[in-house]
Amino acid sequence: DAKTTQPNSMESNEEEPVHLPCNHSTISGTDYIHWYRQLPSQGPEYVIHGLTSNVNNRMASLAIAEDRKSSTLILHRATLRDAAVYYCIQGGGSNYKLTFGKGTLLTVNP
Amino acid sequence: NAGVTQTPKFQVLKTGQSMTLQCAQDMNHEYMSWYRQDPGMGLRLIHYSVGAGITDQGEVPNGYNVSRSTTEDFPLRLLSAAPSQTSVYFCASSYSGGHSTGELFFGEGSRLTVL
Numbered sequence: 001d002a003k004t005t006q007p008n009s010m011e012s013n014e015e016e017p018v019h020l021p022c023n024h025s026t027i028s029g030t031d032y033i034h035w036y037r038q039l040p041s042q043g044p045e046y047v048i049h050g051l052t053s054n055v056n057n058r059m060a061s062l063a064i065a066e067d068r069k070s071s072t073l074i075l076h077r078a079t080l081r082d083a084a085v086y087y088c089i090q091g092g093g094s095n096y097k098l099t100f101g102k103g104t105l106l107t108v109n110p
Numbered sequence: 111n112a113g114v115t116q117t118p119k120f121q122v123l124k125t126g127q128s129m130t131l132q133c134a135q136d137m138n139h140e141y142m143s144w145y146r147q148d149p150g151m152g153l154r155l156i157h158y159s160v161g162a163g164i165t166d167q168g169e170v171p172n173g174y175n176v177s178r179s180t181t182e183d184f185p186l187r188l189l190s191a192a193p194s195q196t197s198v199y200f201c202a203s204s205y206s207g208g209h210s211t212g213e214l215f216f217g218e219g220s221r222l223t224v225l
Binding site for chain 1: 141143145150151152153154155158160166168169200202213214215216217218219
């Protein structure tokens with residue numbers, strides 16, 4: 001199954017931008033890149049997804065490399081409520097198996 | 111609009127017992143799936159379904175059965191529980207399984223302990 005690579009943890013300060021990287025070197029042409037986050041004791045929550053072009057929504061921006069082998073989730077102004085585990089996932093094109101890795105634990109300092 | 115509802119939220123079983131984790135969604139989603147999450151780990155896909163009558167295996171299907179007789183419901187059955195199945199189980203659904211309009215909606219989780 002498709003796997004992505006993310007740093008185990010990252011730290012940020014409140015109100016500063018955060019760039020969360022993800023490598024997905026085995027991505028196929030039809031796979032989307034998805035990002036979810038999980039707060040303690042909760043189910044994962046959708047953040048954003050994209051195929052080739054950069055994407056923006058109210059929560060975050062997704063920057064996708066031209067070769068699609070990597071992407072970056074951008075939180076423009078981190079808040080304490082953004083502290084969570086962030087998962088980068090490839091899949092969902094012809095592949096219905098959305099596989100979550102261990103994700104990146106984001107700590108936001110006040 | 112309740113979203114994805116999982117029951118029970120907590121369950122303790124003895125080794126060898128059977129049980130069913132229920133999952134229901136009221137969003138008319140075609141795609142439903144079950145994940146398990148162990149401490150310090152990400153989510154691992156157990157089984158998924160792309161529509162009523164259609165199911166398929168994920169990464170860790172052994173020891174679990176599923177069926178999809180209606181669009182709304184996707185129960186997960188443990189036929190003979192083992193301590194290795196102690197975990198938090200999440201059900202998720204989406205309109206299309208992660209395609210261009212796909213967004214997975216997760217339930218709150220069911221915490222299962224097998225003694």
